[in-house]
Each structure stands twice: as C-alpha cells, then as structure tokens.
Amino acid sequence: MTATISRPETGSGTAGPLLCTCVVDVTHDVRSFVLRPAVPAAYDFEPGQHLTLTVPVAGEPLSRCYTISSSPRRAEELTITVKRVPGGPVSNWLHDHLRVGDSVLADGPLGRFSTTHHPAARYLFLTAGSGITPLMSMLRTVHADRADVDVVLVHHARTPADIVFREELRTIEAEHPGVRVVVVCETDAADETWTGPRGRVCLEQLRAAAPDLAEREVLTCGPAPYMAAVRDLLAEAGADPARCHEESFSFADAPAPVAGTSTGTTYAVELRRSGRSFRCGEGTPLLSAAAAAGITLPSSCQEGVCGTCTTQVLSGRVEMEHQGGIRPREVAQGKTLLCCSTPCEDVVLDA
Numbered sequence: 001m002t003a004t005i006s007r008p009e010t011g012s013g014t015a016g017p018l019l020c021t022c023v024v025d026v027t028h029d030v031r032s033f034v035l036r037p038a039v040p041a042a043y044d045f046e047p048g049q050h051l052t053l054t055v056p057v058a059g060e061p062l063s064r065c066y067t068i069s070s071s072p073r074r075a076e077e078l079t080i081t082v083k084r085v086p087g088g089p090v091s092n093w094l095h096d097h098l099r100v101g102d103s104v105l106a107d108g109p110l111g112r113f114s115t116t117h118h119p120a121a122r123y124l125f126l127t128a129g130s131g132i133t134p135l136m137s138m139l140r141t142v143h144a145d146r147a148d149v150d151v152v153l154v155h156h157a158r159t160p161a162d163i164v165f166r167e168e169l170r171t172i173e174a175e176h177p178g179v180r181v182v183v184v185c186e187t188d189a190a191d192e193t194w195t196g197p198r199g200r201v202c203l204e205q206l207r208a209a210a211p212d213l214a215e216r217e218v219l220t221c222g223p224a225p226y227m228a229a230v231r232d233l234l235a236e237a238g239a240d241p242a243r244c245h246e247e248s249f250s251f252a253d254a255p256a257p258v259a260g261t262s263t264g265t266t267y268a269v270e271l272r273r274s275g276r277s278f279r280c281g282e283g284t285p286l287l288s289a290a291a292a293a294g295i296t297l298p299s300s301c302q303e304g305v306c307g308t309c310t311t312q313v314l315s316g317r318v319e320m321e322h323q324g325g326i327r328p329r330e331v332a333q334g335k336t337l338l339c340c341s342t343p344c345e346d347v348v349l350d351a
C-alpha cells in the first residue's frame, strides 16, 4: 500500500527516517542520494523545496537543509544532490558515511522558492555551482509535464568538470522545445578545454541568453557573491524586483547565530521539556541567546527560511521576522522560529 506524505506543518520529522536507496556521483565532488521512506509513500512537495537532514557528527546530532533535486512527478522518492564542502560537517558526513541501505532523519519538505508560487509563461533560471539543485527540480518538472513554458537556464560552473547534471541538461534541452540551456565556465578543466561561453556572470551574457530578461520571471540560486552580482545586474537590466526570486542562503554552511540588538532589558526563557533556562535580551533572537548560554537548539539557515528551529511557544509573547520558514497556520498555533524571534516578555518554550 502507498500512503501520501504531505508537507508538514512543523519541522518535527514528518518525512523521516528515510532510507538511502541509491548513491550517484554527479561530478568529482557532487553526489546525489536517492531517499525513500521505509514504508512506501508518495511525497507531496513543490519543485524547489528542501529537506532538513539530521545526522550524527562526532556524536552530536547536526541539522542542515538540502534542496530536493528530483521532481515531485517521481513522488515515491526524494533525491538530494550534495557538494562536498571544505569544513561542511554534514555535507562531508553524507559523502563519507551515507551508503545504500542506511537511514537518515529528515524533516520537511519546506520552502517557497518554487515555480509553483511564481507562475509565468517565461522564466529565466540563473544558477551557479550546486545552486542548480532547486532549479533542476523545477526543470525536471517542466520536462516531465511537457509544460507549455519558455525556460532559459544560465548555469555558471568553475570548469567543465564542475558542471552539475551536464548530460541531463542537454537531454532536457533536446527534448523540450521551450527549454534553452546556456552553460558558462570560468576556466578549462585539467582534461578539457571549454569551448562555450566563459567568464563570471555579466549582463552581456544574460542578455545574449535572454534578450527579454526584464520580462521574465527570474529565479536565482548560487553562492552569496554570485547572488549579489546577479541582483545588481538584474537591477541594471531593469528587471522588476517583484519578479526576481532567490534562494540566497547556503544551507551547507550555516552562519553563526545573529547577535541581535539588545536594549539592556532581559527576559527569562524556560525550556520546559529539557528543564533548562537562560536570559534573553530584548531584541536578541532566542536562538542566539540560547547559544550564548551554551544551549544548542536545532537550527540550520539561521535566517528564518528553513523552518528547522520551529518551536511551540507555551507562554509569553515573541516578535518574529521570518523569510517564509513558517506557515501562517503554524503561527496561529503558537509556533515560532527561534532564529528570528525576540522575546517581548518572559517566555516558556516546548524545547
């Protein structure tokens, strides 16, 4: 029998544990892991959403988010595509330890970076490095649906050896009349001279790929410097900011908790389940204050995007400024994101 797993209302392990059924080397340092639930199930997710995986690193559970690169049209499995990152504990753990037959804990899927939320007839997908993964899920979905849309994907790679999904991009482009793929490399690989367009992202390249770029829905994902460059270029090209969407954080390399702007007033924070407590300054995110008190709580993006730090507030008021990591229904249920919530009075949390 096949059940349906819907997008969860909380980051509480709804999707996991997941069984690794296949491992595929995509490039020399990028690997895809195909995951399925232990009990056969179909996933209800949107192309571009991500999972939060929790793995044991040096004996401690550590969580990070990974975009699903597969299409929801293959609903019986979820594939994450992970680049080995220097100093990236979870990415490296996955590369070094996750094998076929192993299980991994997962929450999600979550996220609003998806064509589902930005319907259009013409898209420009801009990606660099492993930032291609959410756009690959969307492109695979366009391909699977034979969708009547026009998609230009411009992908930047360091060398030809670093082009993620190289063969499949060409296949999709050949099979879908509305898809055009432009790959730009910074330089040659040791064993291959790149004959296509070269260099870092610039307006000339983007205009050559999509002369009508200012009229397209633009979805961008890549490393922070690339994202910043693209933002400036799109502004220069006159693109409507309301039609430019980005996945701007690096899941695999989460920033340190934000210190916040404390006013001197502090509030008592009680973690009811663990019996711990700490004080949190007005204007200081709860997650940061907990970290300062030596208390590690589940988190990943630290930016109010991923939903990993979703926690039930049992009493007390908090103020939250999130970026889509929590649903209105969860907020109505009294949940909050600890990474971007500050206390307005003493609070008790279900943690």
Ligand code: FES
Pocket: 298, 299, 300, 301, 302, 303, 304, 305, 306, 307, 308, 309, 310, 325, 337, 338, 339, 340
């Ligand atoms: S850690 Fe990602 S939303 Fe809080």
